[in-house]
Amino acid sequence: MFVDNRMTYLKREVMAAVxxxxxxxxxxxxxxxxxxxxxxxxxxxxxxxxxxxxEIIRQRVIASLGFGLEDEKLVDESLLSDFAEKALxxxxxxxxxxxxxxxxxxxxxxxxYYVTEVCRNCVAKPCITNCPKGAISxxxxxxxxxxxxxxxxxxxxxxxxxxxxxYVPVPCxxxxxxxxxSKNASGKEEIDYNKCIHCGKCIRACPFGAVVEKSQIIEVLxxxxxxxxxxxxxxxAIAGQFPFSMKxxxxxxxxxxxxxxxxxxxxxxxxxxxxxxxxxxRMDSGDSMMGTSCCxxxxxxxxxxxxxxxxxxxxxxxxxxYTASMTREKFPDAVxxxxxxxxxxRHEGLSDDNVDYVxxxxxxxxxxxxxxxxxxxxxxxxxxxxxxxxxxxxxPVSGGVAxxxxxxxxxxxxxxxxxxxxxxxxxxxxxxxLNIYASGKSPGNLIEVMSCEGGCICGPGVIAxxxxxxxxxxxxxxxxxx
Amino acid sequence: MEKIKITICxxxxxxxxxxxxxxxxxxxxxDELKFKVEVVGSACLGMCKxxxxxxxxxxxxxxxxxxxxxxxxKIISYISQR
Numbered sequence: 371m372f373v374d375n376r377m378t379y380l381k382r383e384v385m386a387a388v389x390x391x392x393x394x395x396x397x398x399x400x401x402x403x404x405x406x407x408x409x410x411x412x413x414x415x416x417x418x419x420x421x422x423x424x425e426i427i428r429q430r431v432i433a434s435l436g437f438g439l440e441d442e443k444l445v446d447e448s449l450l451s452d453f454a455e456k457a458l459x460x461x462x463x464x465x466x467x468x469x470x471x472x473x474x475x476x477x478x479x480x481x482x483y484y485v486t487e488v489c490r491n492c493v494a495k496p497c498i499t500n501c502p503k504g505a506i507s508x509x510x511x512x513x514x515x516x517x518x519x520x521x522x523x524x525x526x527x528x529x530x531x532x533x534x535x536x537y538v539p540v541p542c543x544x545x546x547x548x549x550x551x552s553k554n555a556s557g558k559e560e561i562d563y564n565k566c567i568h569c570g571k572c573i574r575a576c577p578f579g580a581v582v583e584k585s586q587i588i589e590v591l592x593x594x595x596x597x598x599x600x601x602x603x604x605x606x607a608i609a610g611q612f613p614f615s616m617k618x619x620x621x622x623x624x625x626x627x628x629x630x631x632x633x634x635x636x637x638x639x640x641x642x643x644x645x646x647x648x649x650x651x652r653m654d655s656g657d658s659m660m661g662t663s664c665c666x667x668x669x670x671x672x673x674x675x676x677x678x679x680x681x682x683x684x685x686x687x688x689x690x691x692y693t694a695s696m697t698r699e700k701f702p703d704a705v706x707x708x709x710x711x712x713x714x715x716r717h718e719g720l721s722d723d724n725v726d727y728v729x730x731x732x733x734x735x736x737x738x739x740x741x742x743x744x745x746x747x748x749x750x751x752x753x754x755x756x757x758x759x760x761x762x763x764x765x766p767v768s769g770g771v772a773x774x775x776x777x778x779x780x781x782x783x784x785x786x787x788x789x790x791x792x793x794x795x796x797x798x799x800x801x802x803x804l805n806i807y808a809s810g811k812s813p814g815n816l817i818e819v820m821s822c823e824g825g826c827i828c829g830p831g832v833i834a835x836x837x838x839x840x841x842x843x844x845x846x847x848x849x850x851x852x
Numbered sequence: 853m854e855k856i857k858i859t860i861c862x863x864x865x866x867x868x869x870x871x872x873x874x875x876x877x878x879x880x881x882x883d884e885l886k887f888k889v890e891v892v893g894s895a896c897l898g899m900c901k902x903x904x905x906x907x908x909x910x911x912x913x914x915x916x917x918x919x920x921x922x923x924x925x926k927i928i929s930y931i932s933q934r
Contacts, residue, residue: 379870383908386868613862613875613893622864735868744863744896834872 376416377579382732382739383408384427385587388434389740392591397458401450404431422473426579429471433582436460436589438469457588463727464584467568467716470559474580478540480557481520483527485513488534496529545575547796547821548675565674569667569796569821570713570830583713586727587736593705593727594627601630601701603693603725605710606638606758607766607826609846610839611731616846617750624751626737630701631751634708635758637693638664638765642774644686646782649775649816653787657682659807659815662771664688667714667821668796675801678808682817689765690715694724700755709734711766711829714821730831757852764847766826767840768794772818789814795823855890856931859913860922863896871910873924880924885931 387404391397405424416423429439431450435457439445485497489512497513498506505519506526512534515526527535542559543551550565551572559580561572572581593600602623609616620631641664652660663669663684672679694706705726708719712730719725729737738745761774772790779785791807791814793800800819807817822828827839834842860866860874878891899911899918907920912927919930 382868612864613867732868735864738864739868742865742901744865746863746895833868835876838872838875 375577377577378574378732380408380427381430381579381582382736384430385434385585385733385736386739388431389587389591389736392588393595393740398451398454401431401454404428404450426471426474429473430579430582433469433471434585434587436463436584436586438464438466438584439471439582440469442472458592460588463586463589463720465720466561466563467584467713467720468561468566468570468572469582469584470561471580471582472558474576474578475559476557477578477580478559479538480517480553481515482522482538482540483515483520483524483535484538485515485526485535487512488532489513489530490532490534492531494531496531497526497535500525500529541575541577542572542581545571547571547798547800548671549798567667567670567674567796567821568714568717569671571821573713574830583716583730585733586716587729587733589727590707590729590733590737593707599629599701599704600627601632601697601704601706601754602628603632603634603690603697603706603708605690605708605712605715605766605826606633606635606763607711607829607832607839607843608709608731609763610766610827610841610843611711611832611834612745614746614748615750616851617752618745618748620753621748621751622738622743622745625743625748626741628707630697630704630754632693632697632755633753633758633763634689634693634710635762635765636696636755637687637689637691638762638774639759640692641686641689641765642761642771643778645684645771646775646778648684648686649779649788650782650784653815658810659812659817660684661804661817662775662819664765664771665714665819665821665826666712666718668793668800668819670714670717671796671801671821672804676804676808679804682808688718689762690718690725691722694722696755698724711822711826711832713830730829731833732831735833760847760850764843767843768792768820768823768825769818770825771820772816775816788816790816790818793817793819794825796821853888856888856934857913857915858889858891858927858931859894859897860891861897861899861909861911861913862893863898863900865900866896866910869909870921870923874910874912874922874927877924877927881928882932885928889931 405427408427409423435453491512503519505516548565548567550562554560623631661683663686690708708728716728719728761777764770824836828836900909910922912919912922
């Protein structure tokens, strides 16, 4: 999952620019200048020209403001300031959380099969004879595939005795575990939300950064600078993200404008206890297994693609959900902002009354930059609502959830009954695997599933590389800091 | 021979805009450079505050020379050319 490159930095730079203008109270006045500021005239172009780079930045700004790019006419005819005005007046964020920058998207092939120079222009031409759509013809040098006729069946690749035909992937489609991304008739990529599990793998997979999140950063900024209170609910994965302490992070969040800071590992403790109790109940009543329930992308995949497994998914709510409800009870008037590594959480948050908005670590990073806060030089501050257990804090690594459940079973003397199975990283095959487990062929009785390989610390919204994140998180968990 | 000192800014702006990846610099150094350089992380060097429009984080210092928009490759090729 983890891909860190120029694209991701550019995305963060855009978000920081938007947030910075907001903090400076000149969003509408200066937002039209962001593309030229980020791509100055003398800069090295990433595409055909500086103008195209700027246009793509402009569309990225639109997504940062929380809008999709599907309506081409609207995108073409509106100024960024028009979008800014609409964002400032908006009451609730959009339900569909992803969009495509078509201009950036066009770099990808229309068809996945390509005849290379290795073609010997043989007499037999099995590619031409076997193509069911008559899409292949040959000139004096080699065979060629007609993109308008090809249906990507792949028969030609299998037939060629010279291995001259290659498969050229479309990275976002390839990365999607649910087969939710495809090109429409006009060659534009589209997401089928009936299939999408909101895992966010497509965002990091696209080398052109064409898949964009519709950010809720404007909503959060409005809350931070408004008269009401705002709570930051920080996902446990955050402990691996930054080169400073959690207490400094807590102080940094307050400096941005958050009034309360609550660690979501508190909710993870509740999730673990609930799952452990349910596990015992299920085993006692003769169930063969139980699946974890904290990864929203996998739970969505079960609902949409592996319904046979649905009855095995634990009824425990997610750490975010428990923490948000605790926070709401304690600070009923505050706006709850979950800050995590996850895109699926944004979707989950939209249907949880106690979660108002969701930010990624990248967006949090952008807020720090916009406010000019160097967190390493912040003083320290405690969390509100107390501290979580080391097990709760260890939830965001693969194996962490099962380990927390095991620890609780240990206290009840029943840990020997537990045989955990890990699905570490969700892909196209995982859906099949869940269906196979549901048919009674599971190798264990607690199925821990994390959509991101390595766990949440490798999510689509992270900043730190996985190695750094895993070490730093372990350090924090082991320190048992209170 | 005195080692070349590479100072990587780990201030928040640099870290978020690419500095996080620079912390792995030592793993990517070619053998001939490994013993010639010393890599240190530093608190915010303050360069983002008064940077020119086209000089962006992450900032890295190679001895006293400043590299902006630093990447692992950019740092390595800069040292190699010295």
